[in-house]
Every structure is written in structure tokens, then in C-alpha cells.
Amino acid sequence: MALAVVFDLDGTLIDSAPDVRAALNRLLAEEGRPQLTLPQVQELVGEGARPLIERAWAATGESAAADAVSGLIERYLGHYRAHPADHTHIYDGVVALLEGLRAQGALLGICTNKPSGMTGIVLDALDLTRHFRAVVGGDHPRRKPDGDHILETLRRMDAKPEDAVYVGDSITDVQAARHAGIPVVAVDWGYARMPVEKLRADRLISHFRDLTAAIGELRP
Numbered sequence: 716m717a718l719a720v721v722f723d724l725d726g727t728l729i730d731s732a733p734d735v736r737a738a739l740n741r742l743l744a745e746e747g748r749p750q751l752t753l754p755q756v757q758e759l760v761g762e763g764a765r766p767l768i769e770r771a772w773a774a775t776g777e778s779a780a781a782d783a784v785s786g787l788i789e790r791y792l793g794h795y796r797a798h799p800a801d802h803t804h805i806y807d808g809v810v811a812l813l814e815g816l817r818a819q820g821a822l823l824g825i826c827t828n829k830p831s832g833m834t835g836i837v838l839d840a841l842d843l844t845r846h847f848r849a850v851v852g853g854d855h856p857r858r859k860p861d862g863d864h865i866l867e868t869l870r871r872m873d874a875k876p877e878d879a880v881y882v883g884d885s886i887t888d889v890q891a892a893r894h895a896g897i898p899v900v901a902v903d904w905g906y907a908r909m910p911v912e913k914l915r916a917d918r919l920i921s922h923f924r925d926l927t928a929a930i931g932e933l934r935p
């Protein structure tokens with residue numbers, strides 16, 4: 716068996732909220748709406764682009780008309796594509812962790828609700844793409860919290876659910892892993908929107924240096 720580790724992206728591997736905020740605020744300014752703070756944006760991230768735009772609209776005035784949302788998403792992604800990683804940083808210990816896991820023969824993947832095209836651009840900009848066998852974005856038809864999003868990532872990695880562990884920062888991640896039937900590790904530095912203990916993950920870590928030990932307990 717080869718250990719398979721599937722990661723969430725935003726709030727888990729990378730702190731992307733500053734660039735998400737900048738793109739969102741450009742769009743809000745074009746629409747004559749107020750700007751959002753970083754803590755506000757961290758609350759909006761986690762379920763993909765459509766909920767992000769809908770929640771941003773609800774937080775800044777009248778809700779977006781249903782037929783306007785797709786156009787707003789496209790314009791938001793246009794701004795984000797122009798500045799994918801100006802202020803995004805990779806969390807401490809990520810690169811050493813990914814290199815260490817690969818050196819042990821682990822297969823790595825990303826399962827994120829961020830749209831696929833945008834995910835690829837951000838991973839390339841941060842030189843992270845090379846670590847992953849498969850990356851499945853939020854345009855998957857059954858995205859997190861649906862377990863199929865993670866199972867599809869594992870299929871594309873040529874990995875088995877029995878050998879897998881999922882790592883994420885939010886309740887959406889824990890639910891998706893539960894639905895997929897695989898153990899889940901939560902990180903305590905992301906965009907959880909609730910006290911991290913309440914996520915009820917199988918393990919909770921405060922630094923990536925502790926992930927290998929947590930995985931060893933979950934997949935001995």
C-alpha cells in the first residue's frame with residue numbers, strides 16, 4: 716500500500732485570503748459597494764466561488780440577483796487571475812512536509828472548492844504543482860462536503876480510500892472526509908468559522924511538523 720494524503724488548499728496549505736480579498740474588493744468597488752476586511756473574507760471562503768460571491772453581496776447590501784451571479788463570478792475570477800499570488804503565502808512547513816511525504820513514497824493530491832482554473836494558476840505561481848498527482852477543483856459536480864469530491868481525487872491519484880488521509884481547515888472538509896469514509900486531520904490556522912475543536916476531526920494539529928505523527932496514528 717502507498718499512503719495517500721489529500722489536502723484542502725485555501726486555509727490549509729496556503730493563506731490565500733489576501734488575494735481573494737483584493738479581487739473581491741476590486742469587483743465590489745466597480746459595483747459601488749463597500750470594501751470587505753480580511754477577517755470578513757476569511758469567513759466567506761470555503762465552499763467555492765458562487766457562495767463566496769453570494770455571501771459577499773449579502774454582506775455589502777442587497778443580495779445578488781440569481782441571474783447576475785455567474786457574470787459576477789467571471790469578473791471576480793478575472794481580477795483574481797491578474798493577481799493570483801501577490802500576497803498569498805504558503806504556510807510554515809508545507810514544502811518540507813510535501814517533500815518528506817513524497818520521499819517516503821506517499822501519493823499527494825489536492826481537493827479544493829476553489830475553481831480548477833484558478834487553482835492551477837495559484838499553484839503554479841507558488842511552485843507547488845509539481846508535488847501533486849491530482850488536483851480536483853470546485854467545478855467537480857459533487858464538491859465538498861460531498862465525499863465524492865475526495866474519492867474522485869483519490870481515483871485520479873491511483874490511490875485507494877483505505878490508504879488515505881484527508882487534511883483540511885473547515886467543517887466542509889471534515890464532512891466531506893466523513894462522507895468519503897476516510898480519517899481527517901484538521902489544522903488550527905485556517906478559516907474554520909468556528910472553534911477548531913468543534914470541527915471534531917480525528918486529529919487537530921497546530922503545525923505541519925505534527926502531521927506525520929498524526930497520520931501514523933490514523934494509518935498505522
Ligand SMILES: O=C(O)COP(=O)(O)O
Nearest residue numbers: 724725761762763827828
Ligand atoms: O475557494 C474556496 O471557497 C475554498 O477553497 P478550499 O476548499 O481550498 O478551502
Ligand SMILES: [Mg+2]
Nearest residue numbers: 723725726884
Ligand atoms: Mg479550506
